[in-house]
Amino acid sequence: MLQDILQNIISGASIGATYGLVGLGVVFLWLTISRINFANISSAMLGAYLFITFYGMNLGFFLSFVFSVALIALYGLGLRQFIYEPIRKRGGGRLEFVVATLMLCTFWLNLIIVAYGALPRPFPPVFGKSTDFVSIGSIKISVLYLNIYFVIAILMVLIYILLNKTLIGKSFRAAAQNREAAALMGINVKFTTSLSFMMATCVVGIAGILLAPIYFVSVELGGGAIGVKGFASAVLGGLTNPYGTILGGVCLGVLENFSTLYISSTYKDVISFSVLILVLIIKPSGIFNWKSKRV
Amino acid sequence: MKLGKGIFLVLVLFLSVAVFGSTIKLALVAPFTGLGSILGDYIKKGALLAVDEINAAGGINGDTIELAVYDDAANPSTAANVIRRALFQDNAVAIFGPNMSSSVIGVHPLAQQAKTPMLVGATSPSFRYTVIPNDYLFRLRADDGVKVDNLVKYAVEVLGIENPGVIYGSTDYCLAAYEVAKKKFAEYGIDIAxxxxxxxxxxxxxxxxxxxxxxxxxxxxxxxxESEAAVSVNQMRQYQVDVPIIGFSAWGVPAFTDLAGDSAVGVYSVQGFNPIDPDPAVVEFVEKYEAKWDGEEPSDPAQAYYDGIYLIADAIAAVGTDGAALAEYLADGAEIVGVQGELKCDEHHNFTNVSLISQFDGKDWVIIDKIF
Structure with a gap:
C-alpha cells in the first residue's frame, strides 16, 4: 500500500514536472511584458520536430540539440518582431496578443501536420529507452524523468542567478513594471524584451526535446493537454514565480495520480481541474506565489 | 454568326463528353488535421490508389472517377459541414467517410436526405443497420463488435484468462468496444476484475x-x-505486471509498435489487416500501395477504402449514378472480391467481418488465426 502511494507520488511528480517546465515559458513572458503567449506550447513541438530533423541528418545529439535550440531562440525573436511589436505599435493590448498567439498555435499545428504528417513518431533513444528505469527499493523511476529532473535543477539555478544576481534580472523587472520609465532610466528595453521572448521559447523548446520520448514526437506536444496543464502550473505560481510554477506542476501531477488511485480514472481530469479552480478562487494570485521569495 | 459559334462550341463539348467520357464525382471525408488525423493519410492513399487504377483501366463504362477530398478534422460538426457541401453543392455520387464513429452517428441522416450512399470505415457497432436502419449507410470493414467478440474469445478460450483487466480510452470507438467486451466476458460467466x-x-x-x-x-x-496503447504497455513492462496483453485494432498497427518499441513484443492484437498476410490479394495490394506511395506500408483503413472504391465502381457500372439505385444495389446485389476477401452486405450493412488474431514478434505481427 505504502509502495503504491510512493510510486504514484513519484510518477505524478515526474509527469507534473513536465507541466511545470512548459509553464516556465508562460512565466518568462509575463515577468517582462505581462502578456500570455497562447502559442507557448508550440515551441515544445517545434523543438522536438527540429531535433529529430537534425538528428535524422546524422548530426548527432549535441549539434542537433544546439541547432534546434538556436532556431527556437530565433523563433522567439521573430515572435517579438513580427507579432508582439506590430500589435503593440498599433495600439493593441493583451487581448490582441492572446488572439494572435492562439491563431499562431493553430498555424504551427497545421504546418507540422502538412510537413511531417500526423502520425506520432518515436524519439531516438538519446536519453535512454522509455522502459529503462532506476529502482530505489521497490520504487521505480524512469530514466527519462531523471533527465527532466536534472535539467529542471540546472534551469532553476540559472534562472535564480539570472533574475536575482545579474543586471538583466533587474532590467526584466523594471521593464515589466514600467516600460517607459525603464527606458528613461537607460535600460535597453528592446534587448530585454527580445531576451525574454528568446528565453521563453528556448525553455519550452528544450522541454519539448526532453518530453518527446514521453509524449512522442507528435502534434500532442503542440496543443494537447500538456499545454493547458502548463498554463495551470504557471497560474498556480502566480504567473511570476518560476519555482512556484514547477511546484504547481508537480502538485497537479500528483493530484491526477491520486484521483485515479483513490477515486476514478474516468473522472481524473474533472477532479484535478475542479481542485485547481477551487484553489484559484481561494487564492487568485497563485497558491505557490510566495511574495517573500518572489523574483 | 455568334449563334453559330455558340452551337459549334456546344457540339464540340457534347462530342468530347461522348468520346472521352464524363467524370463521376466521389467525395472522401476524412481527418487530415487535428489529433485524429493519423488515419486520414492512410484513407486518402488507399482510395486514390483504387481511383487511379480504375481510371487507368478505362474508368467506369468510359467515365473517369474524380475524388474530391474534404477534411473533417475528426470533428462531427466539421464533418456535417463538409458533407453538406459534398452532397448539395458538389453533387457527389457517393460519400466515403467520415471515418470517426462519432461523426458517422452525427451525419448519416444527411446521406439519407440526399439519397446518396455513404460508405464508412468507422467501426463502432452503435450504428449497425439493426440499430440505425439507414438504407444509405454502409460499412467497409469489420465492426468493433465482431473484433471484440473475437478478441475476448481468444483471450478466454486460448489464453485462458479468467480474471481480466481492461484499459480503455474515452472516445466512442473505445467506449463501444468496452461495452461489447463486458457483454462478451459476461457470456463466459467472467467478471472484469x-x-x-x-x-x-x-x-x-x-x-x-x-x-x-x-x-x-x-x-x-x-x-x-495507439499512443495510449504505447503508454499502457510501456508502463505495464516498467512495473513488471507480467500478464498476457491483448489489444484492440489500434494496438495492431505500426503507429503503436513504433511508439512502444520493445515493450510491444509479445502483445496480441485483433486486426482487420496485416501487411504480411500471405493471402495473394493482400500481397498484391501491399505491393501496389508501397510502389505508389514511396515504400509506405498500408494500414487497415487504407485497404477498406481501397475496397470501397471498387465496390462503388461495381455498383455504378451496374446501375448508374442514381443514389437510390446505388444503395439498393449495394445492399442486395453487390458482391466483389477485394483485399479483405469476399465483400457482400450483411444484415448490419457491413461488407466484411474479417479479423485476424496476431502476435508481435519485435518486427512483424505474426498471424495466429484469420477469422472470416
Missing part, C-alpha cells in the same frame, strides 16, 4: 496500472488508441 480509463493524450498510467495490478488480473485487454 478492474477496468481503468486512460484518456487520449495521457502519458502516465501509473495510477491505472497500480489498480489493475492490485486487482490481481491475469490478462489485460487494451481498448485504446
Amino acid at each position: 478492474a477496468a481503468e480509463q486512460i484518456k487520449e493524450g495521457e502519458k502516465d498510467a501509473t495510477g491505472q496500472i497500480t489498480k489493475l495490478k492490485n486487482a490481481g488480473i491475469d490478462g489485460l485487454v487494451g481498448l485504446t488508441h
